[in-house]
Amino acid sequence: MLKDIEKDVFEITIAEIPFEKNTPREPYFILMPVPNITGDLHIGHGINLVLQDVICRRKLIEGKNVYFPPGADHAGIMGQYNAEKKLRSNNLNRTSLGKDEFIKYMHNESRMHIDNLLNEMRMIGLKANWSHSWFTHDTKRDEAVRWAFVELYKRDLIYREDNLVNWCPMCSSCVADMELTLTESMEQRHFINVESADGINASLMFIQPIMLLGAIGLGVTKSNAKFKKLVGKTFWLPILNKSVRVYEVQDEKRKFYNQNLRLIVPSYNSNDLFFAKKNNIVFNNIFDDCCSVSYDGNKYSGEEANRLIVNKLKSLNIGYKSEKFSQGRMHHALCGSAVYPLVKPQWYLKMHKMEPSAREICENNKTLFSDVSWRDRHIAVLNNIRDSSLPDKEKWWEGACVGVAQGYSSNKDWVISRQNWWGQPVPVWYCVKCGHTMVSTKNIYSCEICNAREVTPDSDVLDVWFSCALWPISVNPFGLRGHFVDIGVMGSDIFYFWVASSNMICNELYGQQAFKKAYTHGLLCDENGKKMSKSLGNVISLSNIINEYGAETLRVFVYKLMFNNSGAEWLKAGQSDIHSAHQFAVNLFDKLNKKRLNKVNSNRGKTNSILSHFQEAVNNRINCMKIGEAYNEICDFINSESFSDCSFSDEQYVELLKTIHPFHPFISNYIYASRLGGQICLSAKEFYSESQVID
Numbered sequence: 001m002l003k004d005i006e007k008d009v010f011e012i013t014i015a016e017i018p019f020e021k022n023t024p025r026e027p028y029f030i031l032m033p034v035p036n037i038t039g040d041l042h043i044g045h046g047i048n049l050v051l052q053d054v055i056c057r058r059k060l061i062e063g064k065n066v067y068f069p070p071g072a073d074h075a076g077i078m079g080q081y082n083a084e085k086k087l088r089s090n091n092l093n094r095t096s097l098g099k100d101e102f103i104k105y106m107h108n109e110s111r112m113h114i115d116n117l118l119n120e121m122r123m124i125g126l127k128a129n130w131s132h133s134w135f136t137h138d139t140k141r142d143e144a145v146r147w148a149f150v151e152l153y154k155r156d157l158i159y160r161e162d163n164l165v166n167w168c169p170m171c172s173s174c175v176a177d178m179e180l181t182l183t184e185s186m187e188q189r190h191f192i193n194v195e196s197a198d199g200i201n202a203s204l205m206f207i208q209p210i211m212l213l214g215a216i217g218l219g220v221t222k223s224n225a226k227f228k229k230l231v232g233k234t235f236w237l238p239i240l241n242k243s244v245r246v247y248e249v250q251d252e253k254r255k256f257y258n259q260n261l262r263l264i265v266p267s268y269n270s271n272d273l274f275f276a277k278k279n280n281i282v283f284n285n286i287f288d289d290c291c292s293v294s295y296d297g298n299k300y301s302g303e304e305a306n307r308l309i310v311n312k313l314k315s316l317n318i319g320y321k322s323e324k325f326s327q328g329r330m331h332h333a334l335c336g337s338a339v340y341p342l343v344k345p346q347w348y349l350k351m352h353k354m355e356p357s358a359r360e361i362c363e364n365n366k367t368l369f370s371d372v373s374w375r376d377r378h379i380a381v382l383n384n385i386r387d388s389s390l391p392d393k394e395k396w397w398e399g400a401c402v403g404v405a406q407g408y409s410s411n412k413d414w415v416i417s418r419q420n421w422w423g424q425p426v427p428v429w430y431c432v433k434c435g436h437t438m439v440s441t442k443n444i445y446s447c448e449i450c451n452a453r454e455v456t457p458d459s460d461v462l463d464v465w466f467s468c469a470l471w472p473i474s475v476n477p478f479g480l481r482g483h484f485v486d487i488g489v490m491g492s493d494i495f496y497f498w499v500a501s502s503n504m505i506c507n508e509l510y511g512q513q514a515f516k517k518a519y520t521h522g523l524l525c526d527e528n529g530k531k532m533s534k535s536l537g538n539v540i541s542l543s544n545i546i547n548e549y550g551a552e553t554l555r556v557f558v559y560k561l562m563f564n565n566s567g568a569e570w571l572k573a574g575q576s577d578i579h580s581a582h583q584f585a586v587n588l589f590d591k592l593n594k595k596r597l598n599k600v601n602s603n604r605g606k607t608n609s610i611l612s613h614f615q616e617a618v619n620n621r622i623n624c625m626k627i628g629e630a631y632n633e634i635c636d637f638i639n640s641e642s643f644s645d646c647s648f649s650d651e652q653y654v655e656l657l658k659t660i661h662p663f664h665p666f667i668s669n670y671i672y673a674s675r676l677g678g679q680i681c682l683s684a685k686e687f688y689s690e691s692q693v694i695d
């Protein structure tokens with residue numbers, strides 16, 4: 001049984017990587033995209049970790065000073081969301097605990113999750129720097145985040161501004177565009193007739209009746225010839241009960257905006273907010289933090305207020321009508337709640353200032369991508385940042401088709417503050433007396449201007465992706481001169497968040513790209529291309545594979561997946577792929593194990609030439625981030641006639657096992673150890689170069 005074999009060599013296979021700080025050996029840093037504390041490892045992690053393990057073992061064999069520390073992610077808004085859910089089931093909540101107690105509780109919970117995740121990584125058969133495990137919200141990482149924030153602020157790349165944000169009432173926090181999903185639904189658009197002070201009639205269109213409560217004027221788009229003459233005139237608006245002016249505004253993507261008058265609502269539309277700021281027009285939010293709307297002296301939900309306003313409009317005899325149309329609605333991907341537009345002060349990172357340097361990194365191949373399509377997609381994200389820095393380009397909310405996969409798309413700049421308790425605090429203090437803002441890596445207790453002792457810290461924390469972007473710096477053991485991450489292996493879902501932001505920030509702070517290589521793999525779906533879900537019953541369980549078949553089966557499953565879906569965003573697989581992967585691993589073990597019996601080598605030169613050709617083919621493909629293809633070379637060779645005809649000397653056979661070892665560490669360790677007189681587990685570390693062996 002393959003599983004018994006794995007058990008025999010388990011400890012030696014997952015043994016600690018002997019990392020040395022001062023050594024002439026060349027460093028090699030594999031930065032693990034560490035899993036969230038919010039759950040167990042799933043098959044997606046399995047794929048990601050196996051690919052990294054292959055690279056790690058290959059680099060150890062090459063004699064590199066490999067640094068591959070495991071860890072866990074504090075998961076920011078999602079971590080808090082899950083913890084609050086657990087608290088609620090015990091009839092508690094975070095406000096009843098208080099901020100300090102809640103954070104203590106979160107750290108305790110995290111410790112438990114981290115241990116669990118590291119154990120699961122061992123079960124997969126990972127070789128790592130176990131004693132260097134890290135947490136994204138530990139002291140070292142917190143300090144790095146503080147330092148980077150202060151440094152970027154000093155360079156005028158971070159600022160605080162009142163801006164339109166996506167407000168999630170469920171999470172009580174703003175969320176970035178890239179955390180939203182768009183769902184199409186049938187909505188109403190509404191029309192009324194309005195009359196100017198000098199008696200001209202015009203039709204006014206709006207999407208939500210509550211928009212009337214936040215209007216500061218009426219807009220005529222540039223191409224609306226019919227109403228252009230109205231610019232500068234004033235109209236009386238019902239519900240708002242105020243006269244407002246008509247302004248000329250930019251054309252909209254949707255034609256119906258360009259054929260009617262439209263409302264200018266700064267707290268609903270980012271173009272309108274830009275317009276209000278430019279013209280110094282005072283405005284108000286339609287929603288409060290709980291997403292209720294004040295109307296007629298009472299508070300209502302948005303839907304309720306809409307209904308009441310429509311009733312009122314109908315009673316006014318101003319030609320009210322409505323029609324249905326298909327409209328996009330933004331939801332917070334994490335909790336599913338619809339998000340609302342709210343103007344709030346937030347901290348921003350100037351993406352468009354850093355974008356040119358990230359572009360230079362891509363265009364000059366300073367970061368190598370596993371597939372040219374990922375380089376193109378990276379550049380597309382940068383194009384979005386560049387284009388959206390033009391004020392008129394920004395479309396928010398009203399049907400703007402941005403989804404999670406578009407990365408930073410409609411964000412002019414990146415909102416890095418969140419209104420959570422769990423996370424790295426924004427390192428900023430405000431003087432209560434004189435209002436002075438202080439940004440510092442050290443805690444501030446008194447005002448540097450007026451010496452007042454009353455200072456309050458900023459209550460926001462930083463977006464978890466801001467700290468992720470700093471991992472290449474904060475996890476780096478090699479010192480920060482000349483050596484960042486050699487390779488980052490990631491699922492396509494985090495490519496945009498991780499590579500683009502890390503490259504931009506590291507380049508800004510250190511004049512160097514974060515990643516030398518970015519290896520992106522697709523996400524798993526079923527054979528029919530459907531997302532895996534419990535309700536569909538098509539989930540492939542990581543723990544089932546490991547418990548039933550063992551780690552080598554998982555590995556074959558991953559290699560075949562990569563080979564069959566090379567460069568694809570979705571990796572298609574079903575249960576039958578696991579059975580065949582298992583069969584494959586068993587066959588491979590048998591072939592290799594039997595082969596070792598052919599001890600006499602009558603044709604040494606020929607075997608050497610076959611072997612070196614084979615090794616070159618496999619290792620080149622690993623270096624080009626084509627692990628599926630590298631494994632295919634192994635399969636082709638083991639099943640070829642030249643392999644069955646070949647006879648190997650002991651030495652040559654070890655060379656063969658060395659080449660296979662990164663892909664099949666258990667099988668190769670077992671065969672290697674067992675051929676030395678059955679002393680299993682004693683000598684397998686000799687796969688790696690001599691200088692690495694530390695007993």
Ligand SMILES: [Zn+2]
Nearest residue numbers: 168171332335
């Ligand atoms: Zn939410």
Ligand SMILES: [Zn+2]
Nearest residue numbers: 431434447450
């Ligand atoms: Zn002061």
